Amino acid sequence: MTAAQGVQINWTRLIAMLTGVGLFFLVYFSPPWPDAIDPVGKHFALTPEGKGAVALFLMAGIWWVFEVVPIGVTSLVIGVMQALFMIRPAKVAFKDFMDPSVLFIFASLVIGMVFTKTGLTKRMAYKMLNVIGENTGSIYLGVFLLITVLTLIMAHTAVAATMYPLLLAIYSLYGEGDKPTKFGKGLFIGMAYVCGAGSIITLLGSARAIVALGFFKEMAGVDTPFYELTLYMLPVGVIMVVLLWFFFMLFLKPEKKVIPGLRERVAELSQNLGPITRKEIISLVIIFGAIVTMSLQVMVPKLQSLDKTAIILVSTILFFVFNILDIEDLELIPWNIVLLFSGAMSIGYCLWETEAAKWMAVNWLALFQKSHWLVFVLSIAFFVMILTNFIMNVAAIAISLPVALVIAGYLGVSSYVVMYAALVTAGMPFILLVGAAPNAIAYDSKQFTSGEFFMYGIPASLILMLVVALAVLVIWPLLGMPITVPRTM
Numbered sequence: 001m002t003a004a005q006g007v008q009i010n011w012t013r014l015i016a017m018l019t020g021v022g023l024f025f026l027v028y029f030s031p032p033w034p035d036a037i038d039p040v041g042k043h044f045a046l047t048p049e050g051k052g053a054v055a056l057f058l059m060a061g062i063w064w065v066f067e068v069v070p071i072g073v074t075s076l077v078i079g080v081m082q083a084l085f086m087i088r089p090a091k092v093a094f095k096d097f098m099d100p101s102v103l104f105i106f107a108s109l110v111i112g113m114v115f116t117k118t119g120l121t122k123r124m125a126y127k128m129l130n131v132i133g134e135n136t137g138s139i140y141l142g143v144f145l146l147i148t149v150l151t152l153i154m155a156h157t158a159v160a161a162t163m164y165p166l167l168l169a170i171y172s173l174y175g176e177g178d179k180p181t182k183f184g185k186g187l188f189i190g191m192a193y194v195c196g197a198g199s200i201i202t203l204l205g206s207a208r209a210i211v212a213l214g215f216f217k218e219m220a221g222v223d224t225p226f227y228e229l230t231l232y233m234l235p236v237g238v239i240m241v242v243l244l245w246f247f248f249m250l251f252l253k254p255e256k257k258v259i260p261g262l263r264e265r266v267a268e269l270s271q272n273l274g275p276i277t278r279k280e281i282i283s284l285v286i287i288f289g290a291i292v293t294m295s296l297q298v299m300v301p302k303l304q305s306l307d308k309t310a311i312i313l314v315s316t317i318l319f320f321v322f323n324i325l326d327i328e329d330l331e332l333i334p335w336n337i338v339l340l341f342s343g344a345m346s347i348g349y350c351l352w353e354t355e356a357a358k359w360m361a362v363n364w365l366a367l368f369q370k371s372h373w374l375v376f377v378l379s380i381a382f383f384v385m386i387l388t389n390f391i392m393n394v395a396a397i398a399i400s401l402p403v404a405l406v407i408a409g410y411l412g413v414s415s416y417v418v419m420y421a422a423l424v425t426a427g428m429p430f431i432l433l434v435g436a437a438p439n440a441i442a443y444d445s446k447q448f449t450s451g452e453f454f455m456y457g458i459p460a461s462l463i464l465m466l467v468v469a470l471a472v473l474v475i476w477p478l479l480g481m482p483i484t485v486p487r488t489m
Helices: 011-028 048-066 071-084 090-098 100-118 120-132 136-151 156-172 182-199 207-220 226-251 262-273 278-296 308-321 335-353 356-366 373-387 393-411 415-426 437-443 450-478
Strands: none
Touching: 011 048, 048 071, 048 335, 048 356, 048 450, 071 090, 071 335, 090 100, 090 335, 100 120, 100 156, 100 278, 100 308, 100 335, 100 437, 120 136, 120 156, 120 262, 120 278, 136 156, 136 182, 136 226, 156 182, 156 278, 156 437, 182 226, 182 437, 182 450, 226 415, 226 450, 278 308, 335 356, 335 437, 356 373, 356 393, 373 393, 373 415, 373 450, 393 415, 415 450, 437 450
């Protein structure tokens, strides 16, 4: 065989790479696009920088889905293209790579490392498996329920960082080594999806709810109590978790119905761990200290001025102070995942600051200004769902709600249903890895590709939209949420 014959071309990768680049140049150098016009006749122009942001948005999406290069490298391309094509200054574009949200994810990954290194992960996994048993379907359900409970009191990123090493320990007992399997895909993709579903139930599950309710108060003049959000979101979150369990049992049913001898093996391994160590105790105190502080911020006004990223980074520093981690552990951080979110923040801010996202939102929602109210509400939820797969969910809500609330008045739709429908889908970006930190953390398991995540995310997102429709038509009216109001014109 000659050298030339030995070279194999990955045509899918090559086509995807060229398609992304081609779309970028096609959009970037195209003539000016028409203004977006809202229902009151206000014009929103798409500037050349905004058009460049849209072009980069399309290119990055294709490269991320098809993994034409490592996903972290695609993120670097996002910064480079903004600087080279003057979409945003380099100082601004690359500054987003160290955004506090990125450092929060970094600190969450460090917590996951601590759980693994100290043995806390195995200790927790063995105790859980001893209760759940050998049935793999029950393991799915047990894991999903544990994640849901944790998201009621912890940010979903912290939950994912906590659960990830635990799932690695569980999967190690499946008997397939590091080989990707349906069970492995279901465990880790399921972790990402259920983290999102659980995080919508309380204000503690994510920052998005707090920001969205503050934004809602400013625009609609409504102050939402803590319990009210849970009242409306609990049934939706629970239904989604149950449906996701059925979803994974259907699409990613484990190859083995049971893991034979699991209980006996777990009992033996648990005994071998011995009593809890000093490092495990110190780690638990540091981790739960950070979690409790962040959780109390919602209810204790004096703590609200503290930045969440600073709080969780204190835990990172203390791990090194108490010699729980060392320099070798720092070098093991999955920087591909950190860079992934750096790029996600950069493209998100790019769309926001160039007002390309607002132009997109006005164009999309204006299509439904004369439609049936249900179609309009679902169109808002759908737009937020798609947008939150690319940019911060808080930004997706902030972009969409101002336009949506204006149009809602013309259609006689309550501002409540508009806000809550958007909040539901903002919490569950099932399509792209960059949509949420749990997605990226799950990807580090190497059990699935970004393309597989995308393909499973399509039917999961359709299920999500059906649940939103059920909530709007049945669940929320039964709970007393106003759905329709007198039209403003």
